[in-house]
Structure formats: C-alpha cells, structure tokens
Amino acid sequence: MTHTTPAPGSVALVTGGTGGFGRALASKLRALDVTVVLADLDSARNWQVAEDLGCEFAVLDVTDRAANEAVVAQVEAEHGRLDAAFLNAGIAGFDSAELFDLQSFLAVVDVDLFGVVFGAAAALPALQRAGGGAIVVTASLAGLSPMATDPGYSVAKGGAVAFVRSMAPRLAAQNITITAICPGFADTAIIDPLREEFAAAGFPVLTAEEVADAMLAAWASGEPGAAYVIQPGIGATPYRFKGVPSARTATGETAVVPEALRPPSMR
Numbered sequence: 001m002t003h004t005t006p007a008p009g010s011v012a013l014v015t016g017g018t019g020g021f022g023r024a025l026a027s028k029l030r031a032l033d034v035t036v037v038l039a040d041l042d043s044a045r046n047w048q049v050a051e052d053l054g055c056e057f058a059v060l061d062v063t064d065r066a067a068n069e070a071v072v073a074q075v076e077a078e079h080g081r082l083d084a085a086f087l088n089a090g091i092a093g094f095d096s097a098e099l100f101d102l103q104s105f106l107a108v109v110d111v112d113l114f115g116v117v118f119g120a121a122a123a124l125p126a127l128q129r130a131g132g133g134a135i136v137v138t139a140s141l142a143g144l145s146p147m148a149t150d151p152g153y154s155v156a157k158g159g160a161v162a163f164v165r166s167m168a169p170r171l172a173a174q175n176i177t178i179t180a181i182c183p184g185f186a187d188t189a190i191i192d193p194l195r196e197e198f199a200a201a202g203f204p205v206l207t208a209e210e211v212a213d214a215m216l217a218a219w220a221s222g223e224p225g226a227a228y229v230i231q232p233g234i235g236a237t238p239y240r241f242k243g244v245p246s247a248r249t250a251t252g253e254t255a256v257v258p259e260a261l262r263p264p265s266m267r
C-alpha cells in the first residue's frame with residue numbers, strides 16, 4: 001500500500017474502538033488531527049479509555065441495527081460529516097464441542113459478521129453525503145484460512161471478506177472505498193487465553209501498532225475490495241484471490257457475464 005495521510009479535520013468512527021487495535025489506531029488518528037469517535041460496549045473502563053485518548057465515546061452494541069444508525073447520526077450531528085468507518089468490533093468464539101456448538105457459532109456471527117453489515121449499512125449514506133470516504137473492516141486471517149477450533153469466527157470473518165469484495169465495485173462508483181484487513185494473531189486482549197501457549201511455542205504475534213498502521217493505510221490508500229494480510233515479519237500485503245474457472249460457451253469461448261449481474265452503477 002502507498003502511504004498517504006487522511007486530511008486533518010476528517011472524522012472517523014471506530015467500532016470496538018476501546019480494544020487493542022482501536023486504541024492503537026485512535027492514537028495514530030489523533031496525531032493526524034482526525035476527529036475520532038470510539039464506539040464500544042458501555043463500561044466505565046471504555047469511557048475512560050476514550051477520554052484518555054482525547055476521543056469522543058459512543059455506546060454501541062454492533063449487533064443492534066438501530067444503534068448503529070443512531071451512532072452514525074450522532075457523529076454527523078456533532079461533527080457535520082463522516083469520512084471513515086472502521087468496523088472493527090469483534091469477539092473470538094471457541095468451539096470445544098465434539099461435533100458443533102451452535103450457540104457459540106451464532107454468538108460470533110452476530111457480532112463479527114452482522115455487526116459489520118449493520119455498521120456498513122449505517123455508515124454508507126453518511127459517507128455518500130460527505131462526497132465519499134472509506135470503510136475498513138477488521139476481518140482476520142481466519143477469514144482466508146479457516147480455523148478448525150472456531151467455525152463461527154471463520155465463517156464470520158470469511159463472510160466479512162466476501163461482503164467487502166461484493167460491495168467494493170458499487171461503492172467505488174460512489175467514491176467510497178471498502179477494504180478488509182486480515183491480521184494474523186496479534187497482542188491484544190482477544191488472545192489472552194492463548195498468550196502463554198504462543199510464548200511457549202516461540203510463535204510470533206503482531207503488535208497492535210502494526211495492525212493500526214495497516215488500518216490507517218487501508219483508509220488512506222486502500223484498493224477497493226482488497227483484503228490485506230498482516231503477518232509478523234511480512235507486513236501488510238494484499239491477498240491474491242485465485243478466482244474460479246469461467247464458463248465456456250458452446251463454441252469453447254469464455255462466456256461473458258450478463259449485464260444484470262453487474263451493480264446498477266456499473267452497467
């Protein structure tokens with residue numbers, strides 16, 4: 001990714017904003033004079049984190065569709081615009097059942113996939129009113145390489161990547177860039193249950209700062225629909241999707257996809 005910087009005075013919303021990646025990103029955005037609204041679950045700790053970072057705090061449970069809309073409306077009412085939405089809230093699941101834990105699956109998909117979809121649906125009209133902008137979705141490497149211990153997380157993050165890729169062309173036509181970031185394991189609270197095992201195995205984990213740098217670059221100069229893999233020792237690099245074989249016509253030529261399968265703005 002080429003590095004440019006967001007214009008000072010831009011307005012960014014970060015869901016899951018008081019967590020590890022959210023805090024690291026917020027510090028970087030504040031240093032660039034971006035107005036930052038951190039949206040997260042309601043707790044004294046989360047309000048305090050936002051205050052310490054010089055950011056506004058908005059209470060948000062991303063699984064609540066109406067609440068996503070209310071937060072975006074609040075941002076626009078108070079700051080006049082929204083330029084970037086970082087849809088970053090997430091939880092890990094863990095399926096230790098012998099066959100399948102449906103409850104765990106549904107809980108993770110609710111936050112990690114529908115939280116993203118609701119967040120995007122709420123942010124899009126505001127980004128359009130601002131004349132364009134960015135949505136950066138925090139997916140995961142698990143969205144590209146499913147984890148056998150966590151089907152819910154794998155489906156949610158894989159779904160988030162598919163959502164980004166599906167939405168990208170129509171949004172690009174509106175000057176809105178949607179991208180996904182796909183970090184490997186990183187040193188935040190989400191890996192607390194596994195931290196000692198990583199250390200014992202000598203397995204390297206990312207810092208939150210490394211991931212925040214990639215989130216910032218995805219806003220400033222991300223390619224529509226790109227999914228940026230971030231791994232220790234590698235940095236951020238766009239994942240190369242292999243694609244699928246095209247259909248062939250009766251005469252053996254590559255079939256052209258019908259116009260109806262393209263978004264209205266691209267016909």
Ligand SMILES: NC(=O)c1ccc[n+]([C@@H]2O[C@H](COP(=O)([O-])OP(=O)(O)OC[C@H]3O[C@@H](n4cnc5c(N)ncnc54)[C@H](O)[C@@H]3O)[C@@H](O)[C@H]2O)c1
Pocket residue numbers: 015016017018019020021022039040041060061062063088089090091092111138139140141182183184185186187188189190191
């Ligand atoms: N740390 C990693 O190893 C790693 C790797 C790949 C992807 N991710 C993803 O990065 C994102 C940020 O996670 P993190 O590593 O900073 O962990 P974190 O636990 O520090 O932060 C997650 C934040 O999301 C918030 N959150 C959880 N449920 C919510 C809900 N329903 N509504 C609103 N906010 C909610 C939490 O309160 C927390 O502040 C997540 O989507 C996570 O899945 C993390």
